[in-house]
Amino acid sequence: xxxxxxxxxxxxxxxxxxxxxxxxxxxxxxxxxxxxxxxxxxxxxxxxxxxxxxxxxxxxxxxxxxxxxxxxxxxxxxxxxxxxxxxxxxxxxxxxxxxxxxxxxxxxxxxxxxxxxxxxxxxxxxxxxxxxxxxxxxxxxxxxxxxxxxxxxxxxxxxxxxxxxxxxxxxxxxxxxxxxxxxxxxxxxxxxxxxxxxxxxxxxxxxxxxxxxxxxxxxxxxxxxxxxxxxxxxxxxxxxxxxxxxxxxxxxxxxxxxxxxxxxxxxxxxxxxxxxxxxxxxxxxxxxxxxxxxxxxxxxxxxxxxxxxxxxxxxxxxxxxxxxxxxxx
Amino acid sequence: xxxxxxxxxxxxxxxxxxxxxxxxxxxxxxxxxxxxxxxxxxxxxxxxxxxxxxxxxxxxxxxxxxxxxxxxxxxxxxxxxxxxxxxxxxxxxxxxxxxxxxxxxxxxxxxxxxxxxxxxxxxxxxxxxxxxxxxxxxxxxxxxxxxxxxxxxxxxxxxxxxxxxxxxxxxxxxxxxxxxxxxxxxxxxxxxxxxxxxxxxxxxxxxxxxxxxxxxxxxxxxxxxxxxxxxxxxxxxxxxxxxxxxxxxxxxxxxxxxxxxxxxxxxxxxxxxxxxxxxxxxxxxxxxxxxxxxxxxxxxxxxxxxxxxxxxxxxxxxxxxxxxxxxxx
Numbered sequence: 001x002x003x004x005x006x007x008x009x010x011x012x013x014x015x016x017x018x019x020x021x022x023x024x025x026x027x028x029x030x031x032x033x034x035x036x037x038x039x040x041x042x043x044x045x046x047x048x049x050x051x052x053x054x055x056x057x058x059x060x061x062x063x064x065x066x067x068x069x070x071x072x073x074x075x076x077x078x079x080x081x082x083x084x085x086x087x088x089x090x091x092x093x094x095x096x097x098x099x100x101x102x103x104x105x106x107x108x109x110x111x112x113x114x115x116x117x118x119x120x121x122x123x124x125x126x127x128x129x130x131x132x133x134x135x136x137x138x139x140x141x142x143x144x145x146x147x148x149x150x151x152x153x154x155x156x157x158x159x160x161x162x163x164x165x166x167x168x169x170x171x172x173x174x175x176x177x178x179x180x181x182x183x184x185x186x187x188x189x190x191x192x193x194x195x196x197x198x199x200x201x202x203x204x205x206x207x208x209x210x211x212x213x214x215x216x217x218x219x220x221x222x223x224x225x226x227x228x229x230x231x232x233x234x235x236x237x238x239x240x241x242x243x244x245x246x247x248x249x250x251x252x253x254x255x256x257x258x259x260x261x262x263x264x265x266x267x268x269x270x271x272x273x274x275x276x277x278x279x280x281x282x283x284x285x286x287x288x289x290x291x292x293x294x295x296x297x298x299x300x301x302x303x304x305x306x307x308x309x310x311x312x313x314x315x316x317x318x319x320x321x322x323x324x325x326x327x328x329x
Numbered sequence: 330x331x332x333x334x335x336x337x338x339x340x341x342x343x344x345x346x347x348x349x350x351x352x353x354x355x356x357x358x359x360x361x362x363x364x365x366x367x368x369x370x371x372x373x374x375x376x377x378x379x380x381x382x383x384x385x386x387x388x389x390x391x392x393x394x395x396x397x398x399x400x401x402x403x404x405x406x407x408x409x410x411x412x413x414x415x416x417x418x419x420x421x422x423x424x425x426x427x428x429x430x431x432x433x434x435x436x437x438x439x440x441x442x443x444x445x446x447x448x449x450x451x452x453x454x455x456x457x458x459x460x461x462x463x464x465x466x467x468x469x470x471x472x473x474x475x476x477x478x479x480x481x482x483x484x485x486x487x488x489x490x491x492x493x494x495x496x497x498x499x500x501x502x503x504x505x506x507x508x509x510x511x512x513x514x515x516x517x518x519x520x521x522x523x524x525x526x527x528x529x530x531x532x533x534x535x536x537x538x539x540x541x542x543x544x545x546x547x548x549x550x551x552x553x554x555x556x557x558x559x560x561x562x563x564x565x566x567x568x569x570x571x572x573x574x575x576x577x578x579x580x581x582x583x584x585x586x587x588x589x590x591x592x593x594x595x596x597x598x599x600x601x602x603x604x605x606x607x608x609x610x611x612x613x614x615x616x617x618x619x620x621x622x623x624x625x626x627x628x629x630x631x632x633x634x635x636x637x638x639x640x641x642x643x644x645x646x647x648x649x650x651x652x653x654x655x656x657x658x
Contacts (some may be wrong), residue, residue: 004453124333138467
């Protein structure tokens with residue numbers, strides 16, 4: 001199970017056992033999608049399998065999650081999402097009312113994100129336990145020609161931003177699962193980010209990196225950034241937007257909110273001079289009202305993510321190792 | 330479970346509960362894929378979820394099946410397959426050796442079909458029973474501009490061809506599951522058909538329809554053709570290629586081979602004058618050596634698939650209703 005948590009063990013499984021055998025230059029970067037040359041057009045392609053339990057949680061459901069997750073993976077690659085495919089594996093006994101709710105939610109989310117569900121597949125398998133439904137979406141989008149996202153362009157002094165409050169998706173799903181009392185006010189942030197990301201990219205800022213911090217949370221993305229740039233990151237804990245209810249829920253569940261999945265947030269890297277422009281573009285968008293600069297890249301050996309805590313101390317942030325939150329997305 | 334067999338009930342579930350809510354003109358035809366306009370390029374997109382049990386069967390495994398199935402869905406739409414996405418849902422406890430075998434097989438099949446595995450996702454979920462692995466692939470390909478596949482071009486007198494012997498995939502999987510004695514000589518036909526289909530399309534024949542008869546078998550495709558054209562089909566049973574071992578296995582298992590899944594065959598419709606040209610192109614290809622003309626369209630009310638049996642009788646062929654072969658692909 002630990003191989004599925006989205007942390008270090010997942011990375012090892014994929015990097016060591018799967019990618020080398022399928023070896024091709026598109027797969028090696030292990031980003032959220034691949035760019036395929038298509039008779040002169042650059043097409044971005046991405047896929048995700050969704051296994052969240054429960055299927056319906058405060059603020060969303062597996063259908064909304066599947067559409068938004070795939071739209072977001074395309075958008076953070078610098079693509080304009082266009083069409084999605086939808087594969088359903090339904091377990092025998094799934095109530096038709098649940099299937100109806102999920103399909104309605106898929107239709108609504110696709111409408112919000114302005115993408116079309118172009119094609120699909122449906123399989124039904126034997127019942128295994130509670131309500132069972134797995135959704136796999138793939139998506140394609142046209143790469144924007146005016147965007148140059150590349151970690152090798154990140155330099156000391158560049159600023160890391162997050163577009164809003166963290167940890168709500170994972171905590172909402174966990175609290176629904178545990179039937180905890182705060183479940184009514186804590187809701188998943190699941191949302192399609194293509195509009196917000198377009199606003200940032202259209203601001204004229206030279207955006208160098210975009211990533212939605214899903215499995216592995218903000219900590220996972222920051223650890224990836226340090227690995228990929230060989231620079232260190234200084235992050236100010238008090239600058240990271242988080243709702244009091246989420247902090248409280250994380251304490252109750254014994255989780256570090258930095259490692260908890262988000263489904264409607266984006267991590268952004270820009271040169272220091274462009275940070276304000278991106279923040280303003282974010283804050284004008286309904287999904288970016290709480291956007292904040294949270295840290296900056298520095299030259300320091302060994303490359304680490306260093307968190308300057310509220311108490312003024314320093315702590316190293318690591319990618320979660322194994323299973324933190326199974327079936328969170 | 331009956332909703333998953335690929336027959337009439339599956340068609341009802343998808344047509345009545347899913348498609349209307351996601352309403353868009355791309356989904357309505359319920360074909361194997363959708364054609365998306367992409368800045369002047371026509372991109373075909375398709376997806377399939379694979380839930381076959383056992384994961385490894387005579388002649389193939391779930392990995393080969395996933396790659397070939399998606400390549401074939403693109404090819405029968407008239408597209409040149411280009412890139413695939415790969416989403417794995419691994420159940421806890423799946424032997425690493427099985428995962429390795431499947432990944433090797435995916436790499437080999439992608440090589441044979443000349444497609445790239447461009448992007449992927451891996452989830453691990455709790456153990457549920459026997460070896461558990463679900464693979465969902467999506468694929469994109471460039472539509473050929475020289476091909477005009479459209480059921481509304483089919484006319485009385487047009488000929489139906491099949492590119493080889495039927496029913497081997499479903500029977501091989503079922504016999505592996507039942508540990509039947511003929512399992513050693515009966516093998517799945519799972520193969521990538523893009524090369525064979527290109528040979529047919531390049532022959533100069535005016536091909537009007539292509540479809541790989543997977544779930545629901547040859548009977549399912551013939552029933553679809555009659556529904557979609559409002560013409561009847563006369564099919565000669567003795568002309569349908571089938572290996573003696575497959576006939577024998579179908580009898581042992583109590584199955585009608587016309588309704589059993591194939592994973593390396595294609596149904597083709599052409600004008601009578603072009604049938605020989607297509608057959609010759611097929612027979613020159615290793616995957617099309619047993620190709621045969623099996624029937625023709627006639628005007629007759631009500632529209633039906635009529636099988637002229639070996640004994641000289643006539644029988645109506647129907648789409649299988651519900652669960653015939655669960656977890657066959």
